[in-house]
Amino acid sequence: MKNIKGILFALGLMTVATPVFAEEPARIGEIANILDKVMDIVFPAAGLICVVFIIIGGYMWIASAGDPAKVKQAQGTLTWAIIGLIFVMVVRLIVGLVINAL
Secondary structure: OHHHHHHHHHHHHHHHOOOOOOOOHHHHHHHHHHHHHHHHHHHHHHHHHHHHHHHHHHHHHHHOOOOHHHHHHHHHHHHHHHHHHHHHHHHHHHHHHHHHHO
16 A cells, blocks of 8 residues: 555655656757857967966976075976866867757
């Protein structure tokens, strides 16, 4: 008897639940188009900033004149600039895959 009451309760909930409407495909396409345009501006700028920091880190290393503290600072700048460049490339790849999936 408990199973029948549970089944009837579940069926009652199903009839009362509101339907879920998917978003219109045209709307998703518009969002993907806007996202693609934004990424076409943001990612080249981020890549350019990373390259500038790599150049700055190289200059810091050359100008350090063998001072271990300055060399360490230059290595840190180069390391984080390269990590940033890799991060930008990976994010661009992921965003590109998401846009193509939409």
